[in-house]
Amino acid sequence: MDKFITESSLLKRAALNRKSLLALGIAAAMGLTACNRPDGQMSDSAAADAPKESASLGAAIDDTAITAKVKQRLGSDSRTDKADIAVETNNGVVTLTGSAPSADAKSAAEELARNVAEVQGIDNQIAAPSALDDMSARAEKAADSAGAAVTDSMITTKVKASFAADEEVKATAIKVETDEGVVTLQGQVASDAARDRAVSLAKSIDGVKSVHDDALQVASAT
Numbered sequence: 001m002d003k004f005i006t007e008s009s010l011l012k013r014a015a016l017n018r019k020s021l022l023a024l025g026i027a028a029a030m031g032l033t034a035c036n037r038p039d040g041q042m043s044d045s046a047a048a049d050a051p052k053e054s055a056s057l058g059a060a061i062d063d064t065a066i067t068a069k070v071k072q073r074l075g076s077d078s079r080t081d082k083a084d085i086a087v088e089t090n091n092g093v094v095t096l097t098g099s100a101p102s103a104d105a106k107s108a109a110e111e112l113a114r115n116v117a118e119v120q121g122i123d124n125q126i127a128a129p130s131a132l133d134d135m136s137a138r139a140e141k142a143a144d145s146a147g148a149a150v151t152d153s154m155i156t157t158k159v160k161a162s163f164a165a166d167e168e169v170k171a172t173a174i175k176v177e178t179d180e181g182v183v184t185l186q187g188q189v190a191s192d193a194a195r196d197r198a199v200s201l202a203k204s205i206d207g208v209k210s211v212h213d214d215a216l217q218v219a220s221a222t
Contacts, residue, residue, distance in 0.1 A: 037114065038114060038115070040120075041114065041119065041120060041121050041122070042093070042120060042121035043121070044121075044122070044123070044124070046121060047093050047120075047121030047122055047123040048123045050090065050091065050093040050121065050123070051090060051091065052088070052090050052095070053090055054090050054091055055091050059090075059091050059092075062092070062118065063089035063090055063091065063092070064089070065118070066089040066092065066094065066116060066118050066119060067087050067088065067089045067094070069116045069118075070087045070089070070094055070112070070113045070116055070119075071087050073112040073113070073115075073116070074087070074109055074112055074113075077108065077112055079104065079105055079108035079109075080100070080105055080108050080109045080112065082101060082105075083098065083099065083100040083101060083105050083106075083109065083126070084098045084099050084100075085097070085098040085099075085100065085109055085126060086098045087113070089119075091120065092118055092119060092120030092121070093119075093120050093121045093122070093123060094113045094116075094119050094121070094122050094123070095122075095123040095125060096109055096110065096113060096122065096123070096124050096125060096126050097125045097126065098126055098127070099126065099127045099128065100126050100127070100128040101128070101129075102128060102129055103128050103129055105128060106124065106126045106128040109124070109126060110122050110124045110126075151181070151207060152178040152179060152180065152181070153178070154207070155178045155181065155183065155205055155207050155208060156176050156177065156178045156183075158205045158206075159176045159178070159183060159201065159202045159205050159208075160176055162201045162202075162204070162205065163176075163198060163201060166197065166201060168193065168194050168197045169189065169194050169197050169198045169201065172187065172188065172189045172190065172194060172198070173187045173188060174186070174187040174189065174198055174216065175187050176202075178208075180209070181207055181208060181209035181210075182208075182209055182210050182211075182212065183202045183205075183208050183210070183211045183212070184211075184212045184215065185198060185199065185202060185211065185212070185213045185215065185216040186215040186216060187215075187216060187217070188216075188217050188218070188219045189216065189217075189218055189219065190218070190219055191218060192218055194218075195213065195216055195218055198213075198216065199211050199213050199216075
């Protein structure tokens with residue numbers, strides 16, 4: 001007989017997995033750094049304080065060309081083509097406003113704008129979830145997946161235990177697999193009654209969404 005893992009130990013393992021994944025996500029977020037600033041460009045604070053109008057007609061013409069280049073880059077890059085970003089340039093300082101779906105997209109927009117040769121600085125005012133929010137959401141999703149896997153293991157364990165305790169099916173060789181609450185039974189049973197009983201037992205376990213028994217065969221009489 002299989003040595004069954006207790007439900008409490010599985011729950012503890014799920015909790016530890018969730019905590020570990022969330023901690024890794026937060027640690028990764030804390031390790032993120034800002035976009036690299038090319039030599040010669042002004043600091044972010046200086047760019048934010050820079051005048052929001054071109055100093056001359058010539059500067060305005062140059063600024064229009066810079067804006068066009070930045071927009072072209074944003075629209076052609078897969079990281080930013082879905083973002084709603086407005087671009088304004090004054091005296092070579094590019095101001096980015098609007099919204100982006102993630103912190104990565106916001107950083108990518110700044111990176112693309114900085115790499116335009118004529119840009120003197122970037123004032124990045126794009127609204128986006130923080131890097132910590134992004135990483136926490138990813139970690140939470142991974143933790144949920146880990147929790148689902150443990151729940152499937154618990155269901156499999158409970159189904160096997162119910163088979164082992166039942167007089168009608170305990171002597172049969174039934175393989176049990178669970179995927180997102182869907183139980184699959186494989187192997188052979190001695191009779192149609194044993195097959196029906198095995199399916200009924202599996203369906204009675206909490207968390208079971210459905211039972212697939214196509215691969216559970218009744219042994220041929222000799």
